[in-house]
Amino acid sequence: MRLGTVCFEGREHVVADLGEDRMLDLHLAAEHAGANEGYFLDMLSVIYGGDEALAVAQSLIDDASDRAILMREEVTFRPPILPVQYRDCLVFEEHLKNSFAAAEKMTGRAFEIPPVWYQQPVYYKGNRMSFVGHEEDVIWPSYAQFLDIELELAIIIGKKGKDISQAEAPAYIWGYSILNDVSARDAQMVEMGGQLGPAKGKDFDTGNVLGPWIVTADEVPHPAALEMEAHVNGDRWGGGNSSQMHHSFARIIEHISASETLYPGEVIGSGTVGTGCGLEIGKALSPGDRFELSIEKIGTLSNRIVKG
Template sequence: MRLATVVHEGAGIVVAAAGEDALVDLTRACGFRDMMALIEGGPAALVAARAALQRAPRIPLDAVAFRAPLRPAQLRDCLAFEAHLLNAFARAREMTGRAFEIPDVWYRQPIYYKSNRFSVIGHGEDVRWPAYSGHMDLELELAAVIGRGGRDISPEEAPAHIFGYTVFNDLTARDAQMAEMAGQLGPAKGKDFDTGNVLGPFILTADEVPHPAALEMRVSVNGERWGGGNSRAMHHDFAAIISYVSASETLHPGEVIGSGTVGTGCGLELGRRLADGDRMELWIEGIGTLANRIVRPGR
């Protein structure tokens, strides 16, 4: 089942996809005030949603405006694709003349940082180019949405804690990122700007994705294919990531964890940059296409 948050007739509602061009209003049919209510409702809420999908009236897809599927309770982003690092380091070597190598710790344990959960937008909304940056980039990622909380979760138990998966565009101000991370801390303003995190358009429920996730991924800009890959290439899968993150730390329903950029899933790896007005389209198998335009200040 594919779930989303949309605005219809002036009101925000939770919906389920009914085919490719229609939605079902789960707020009216089941009383879910938002996506968190559905997530916190557990298995019984999903049963009710599936029942509504069979009987509730349809809403045309073109009658709604998408929003982020949820406001994450917490937003973490990992660095799980070796190909992305190898490609990015090779490009950095060309630019600086310095050699970069993947540290041993990356292979031993998941690496992640905490993102700005307040700067999340959804499919179709404009990304606002931060005024301090001259080099903007997109990043194609798969994100897991936590459905059941816990602490010290084992890798074997971890898949049962995943509610579903969504597309994550982790926008990056590359010039700010490069400058600040030389200080051995960050990222900060390379990532933290309004509209810098994009989720959607749907959450695909975990029952439709065998673990570990092996979903095709691709990114296009202005209709031109840039790159992509498959989530099976994650060095640390989501079970390992959830187990590591939850060590002596409680995970909560509604937290979102990004995979990190799939190999060739960003412009940095390809020697390409975003430009004012570019339309980004990030597609992941089973979830759909997350499309947004990036615009400079003043537009």
């Protein structure tokens, strides 16, 4: 099933996608059906509810009550979940090679993929409070001139765990969503010379976009092999398939959870798919641009970038 979070009449509601611009308010549907409404207070409540919460959600969808249906024009999308923790990886080799070639032209410095990249997943921890949802505006940071999109597949962790093996890891994936890690490339180029990782190149309000839906993990066999495409103002910039990840999400979970606990509601991004950003193809965003990032089975995440 595809689940999301929307704002309706001033309150956030967990909804299930019914198609044709219809969605089911799961909390209201549970109230009408005499089911456990507590499962649907927010997306984290659904996750903590485990298989029972999803079973109840499916039964509510199967018997969708007209009294609990919301129409697309009545709601505003929010991020389907505000991450408990947010990490972003870099596991697509094509993206890294293309980006290094572009960075060399911009800076005059040569870049090579370090051996560690092939040996283990690399990632950083981002700002979990900067997330916005589908159709919300991204605000251009005042210090940047070169803004870019990043088309990524994200997983949502479904249960607590530590020292998780690759064999066990897929069971910790609760769902998948679309992530747009909007990036200030000029700021990123400067700060990466400090060899600590991205900072203001990634960290600004509205700089992370998630949604519009989370598709539950039962819909996506592991390892995920989903088609991914990025469009800006209707023009296709690029894309690929999540099967091109050098490190699978199972390997990523194994690596991150080594001597560190993962918690339900954490969001982990794949990093940008090859040709999934403007840097790789010599393009940059302009104020007012609309970008649409699509991933098979999940849908399309659409936003506009504006100067405040």
